[in-house]
Amino acid sequence: MSSEPVVAFRDVHLSFDRPVLRGVSFDLRPGTTKVVLGGSGSGKTTILRLILGLLKPDSGSVQVDGAEVTGLTEEQLRDVRLKVGMVFQEGALFDSLTVGENVGYRLVEDGELDRDDVETRVREMLGYVGLDPFYAHMPSQLSGGQRRRVAVARALVARPQLMLYDEPTTGLDPITATTITDLIVKVRDLDGVSSILVTHQLRDAFNVARTSMRRENGEVVTTVAEDLRALDGTGFLMLREGRVHFEGSPHELQSSSDDYLREFLS
Numbered sequence: 001m002s003s004e005p006v007v008a009f010r011d012v013h014l015s016f017d018r019p020v021l022r023g024v025s026f027d028l029r030p031g032t033t034k035v036v037l038g039g040s041g042s043g044k045t046t047i048l049r050l051i052l053g054l055l056k057p058d059s060g061s062v063q064v065d066g067a068e069v070t071g072l073t074e075e076q077l078r079d080v081r082l083k084v085g086m087v088f089q090e091g092a093l094f095d096s097l098t099v100g101e102n103v104g105y106r107l108v109e110d111g112e113l114d115r116d117d118v119e120t121r122v123r124e125m126l127g128y129v130g131l132d133p134f135y136a137h138m139p140s141q142l143s144g145g146q147r148r149r150v151a152v153a154r155a156l157v158a159r160p161q162l163m164l165y166d167e168p169t170t171g172l173d174p175i176t177a178t179t180i181t182d183l184i185v186k187v188r189d190l191d192g193v194s195s196i197l198v199t200h201q202l203r204d205a206f207n208v209a210r211t212s213m214r215r216e217n218g219e220v221v222t223t224v225a226e227d228l229r230a231l232d233g234t235g236f237l238m239l240r241e242g243r244v245h246f247e248g249s250p251h252e253l254q255s256s257s258d259d260y261l262r263e264f265l266s
Contacts (some may be wrong), residue, residue, distance in 0.1 A: 005028055005029060005030075006064070006065060007027070007051060008026075008063040009024050009025050009026050009062055010061040011023050011024075011059070011060040012024045012050065012059075014043075014050070019242050020043050022241070023060075023244075024047070026247060030194055031192045031194055032232075032235065033197055033209075033235070035197045035234060036199075036237045036239065037199070037202075037236060037237065038200075038238055042240060042242065044239060047198070051084070051162075056070055057070055064162065065083055065162070084162045085162070087155050087163070087164070087165045087166065088168075093154075094139070099134045099139065104119070104157065105154065106154070122135070125153040125156050125157045126153050128153065128156065128186075129152050130149065130179075134146065134150075143176075144172055145176035145179060148169075149183065151168075156193075162194050162196075163184075164195070165196070165197045167199055167200070168199070169181065169199065180204075181204050182222070184208050185211045189212055189214065190215065190220065202265065206250065209250040210225045210226075211225075229249075231250050235247065235249060236250060238261065238264070246261055
């Protein structure tokens with residue numbers, strides 16, 4: 001596996017009517033998850049928009065898979081975006097399309113696969129998220145948690161190298177939220193997909209950090225670690241007023257004596 005970062009921010013500044021990001025720098029290592037925390041308006045979702053090229057920084061560098069995205073045209077950005085899967089807070093499904101059509105939409109638009117191959121890939125992804133029987137259902141027939149899982153399947157169908165999750169568990173009950181965080185771990189650990197998770201749900205963030213999965217004798221084995229010091233698959237980034245207030249491991253975050261972090265964690 002390459003040691004080059006999948007995502008690299010270098011001294012990124014961005015302002016609208018006020019400063020949003022002020023000198024933000026961080027790396028996302030291959031096969032890991034970066035959890036981005038922070039209060040409302042701290043710049044969390046802005047980071048995802050910059051990665052996708054939906055926003056341009058005022059200064060600084062944003063690289064995705066080694067490509068500097070800040071100066072790319074829309075056509076050039078398409079090649080970058082093909083490597084990225086995105087899951088939004090509300091799922092953002094097309095209500096007029098079936099579950100299968102929602103998941104396969106990107107493949108149909110790309111036009112590189114025939115109808116049978118698209119259906120095969122879609123059913124594979126729905127099976128991956130445990131929703132294959134819902135292929136012909138409409139989104140209105142699904143629960144909130146099922147809609148989020150469909151959104152994950154849709155993001156994965158093009159086999160991205162990078163997954164971006166924007167508050168994927170907001171509004172879900174704890175049990176349903178755990179099914180989503182388990183999926184995030186599954187994609188990371190079993191498929192080696194790097195990810196950035198924007199959330200204000202600390203419980204779910206630490207679930208992603210504590211949980212690991214591996215294949216053993218054809219079965220998926222899930223482990224939940226009690227000792228945060230042994231974890232290296234998930235890093236935390238805390239934004240405060242557009243600046244990086246903290247970056248480190250789950251253990252470093254939980255054991256920090258910083259007053260702002262202690263208040264946030266409480």
